[in-house]
Amino acid sequence: MTIVEELERAGLTGRGGAAFSTAIKVRAAHDNDADLVVNACDGEVGARKDAWVVEHHLAELVEGARLVTSGRRDRVTYAAHRGSRTADLLTRAGLEVLDVPARYVSSEETAILSLLHGGLAKPMTKRLPFVYGGRDSLGKRIAPTVVLNAETVWRVSQVRRNGPDWFRRFGTDTEPGPRLVSVGGAVAHPGIFEVGSGVPIRDLLDAAGGLEPRVPALLVGGLGGVLLTTDEAATTAWSGPGMAAYGGSMGAGVIEALDPTRCPLDVVTDLVTYGAGESAGQCGPCMFGLPAVAESWAELARDPNQQTLDRLQDRLGVIPGRGACHHPDGVTRFVGSALRVLMPHIHEHVAGPCPLGRSRHAVH
Ligand SMILES: Cc1cc2nc3c(=O)[nH]c(=O)nc-3n(C[C@H](O)[C@H](O)[C@H](O)COP(=O)(O)O)c2cc1C
Numbered sequence: 001m002t003i004v005e006e007l008e009r010a011g012l013t014g015r016g017g018a019a020f021s022t023a024i025k026v027r028a029a030h031d032n033d034a035d036l037v038v039n040a041c042d043g044e045v046g047a048r049k050d051a052w053v054v055e056h057h058l059a060e061l062v063e064g065a066r067l068v069t070s071g072r073r074d075r076v077t078y079a080a081h082r083g084s085r086t087a088d089l090l091t092r093a094g095l096e097v098l099d100v101p102a103r104y105v106s107s108e109e110t111a112i113l114s115l116l117h118g119g120l121a122k123p124m125t126k127r128l129p130f131v132y133g134g135r136d137s138l139g140k141r142i143a144p145t146v147v148l149n150a151e152t153v154w155r156v157s158q159v160r161r162n163g164p165d166w167f168r169r170f171g172t173d174t175e176p177g178p179r180l181v182s183v184g185g186a187v188a189h190p191g192i193f194e195v196g197s198g199v200p201i202r203d204l205l206d207a208a209g210g211l212e213p214r215v216p217a218l219l220v221g222g223l224g225g226v227l228l229t230t231d232e233a234a235t236t237a238w239s240g241p242g243m244a245a246y247g248g249s250m251g252a253g254v255i256e257a258l259d260p261t262r263c264p265l266d267v268v269t270d271l272v273t274y275g276a277g278e279s280a281g282q283c284g285p286c287m288f289g290l291p292a293v294a295e296s297w298a299e300l301a302r303d304p305n306q307q308t309l310d311r312l313q314d315r316l317g318v319i320p321g322r323g324a325c326h327h328p329d330g331v332t333r334f335v336g337s338a339l340r341v342l343m344p345h346i347h348e349h350v351a352g353p354c355p356l357g358r359s360r361h362a363v364h
Pocket residue numbers: 013014015016017018019020039040041042043044104105106107108109110147148149150152153325326327
């Protein structure tokens with residue numbers, strides 16, 4: 001069986017966030033004799049799993065990359081944040097490393113490709129197919145290139161070594177295979193856990209030693225994900241359908257318990273301000289819309305009233321789907337979920353001073 005057939009049987013989907021079929025991407029890579037970029041940036045807030053793959057499974061990662069490029073090791077580049085331990089480990093292993101600026105949108109795949117081909121680490125404003133290529137503005141040929149997440153590439157080697165049936169022993173029929181989750185924030189023992197889709201989120205939190213007392217909410221999926229109440233998290237499965245019930249997804253596999261010593265409205269202010277500041281400044285709705293959302297949220301946290309709330313909701317309504325990349329969609333989804341989950345707390349603010357701590361240190 002070819003690796004593409006094995007991946008089809010295994011049903012592996014990308015572990016970088018979008019959960020697209022890896023078999024389709026690898027087939028296209030083979031058909032186009034494409035180069036490969038292994039995305040090991042861990043750009044999402046709270047994400048650490050790809051660093052873990054590089055640290056603990058480097059030989060298998062390299063083997064997975066070899067399978068995608070039909071044995072051509074010289075065709076593989078590893079993308080990692082500049083100055084990170086991941087970049088250091090990859091460099092010391094003698095691998096080709098692309099130094100990616102440690103900015104949120106720089107690890108989006110078209111930003112990586114732009115950087116790889118001598119441009120800025122900003123998402124390309126044109127939607128592209130998943131194998132890129134063609135010619136640059138000076139007419140120079142750009143080799144067809146596919147971008148896969150580091151965990152995905154590691155899973156490719158596992159499917160080859162252990163077979164598709166082994167892979168399907170984990171997870172569910174529609175979301176098969178083992179997957180990594182970074183569990184962090186206000187838990188006793190933050191760490192990386194390997195589970196199958198469908199495991200209760202409560203079990204993941206238990207594996208991380210349990211939540212600290214009075215955690216106000218959980219950030220699931222990072223800045224491109226959603227907030228959940230602790231009760232919701234305790235009764236929800238870690239799966240696509242489980243998260244879809246709240247408008248979220250398993251994304252890049254992150255669960256982060258918010259700091260119980262800080263007002264959660266302030267925590268969200270920090271996160272949305274960070275997200276707005278990370279816009280690559282190329283698309284109007286993202287460049288102007290996200291700072292406006294951040295400003296409305298901060299106002300709401302300071303002085304909650306109906307007018308500010310209405311303005312925030314209006315602003316949230318006009319941004320999604322209008323950027324070249326998914327960054328603004330992710331941030332607006334996150335803020336929408338924060339409004340839902342923290343509305344009772346917003347009402348408490350209307351009634352009087354915040355009952356929770358108000359220290360102002362940043363969370364990321
Ligand atoms: C703003 C933004 C940041 C992203 N950061 C990462 C990242 O750090 N690592 C990653 O693997 N994918 C990241 N992605 C997803 C990639 O664009 C891409 O879908 C992924 O690397 C493809 O790999 P996969 O098919 O194996 O999931 C990001 C996407 C967006 C919109």
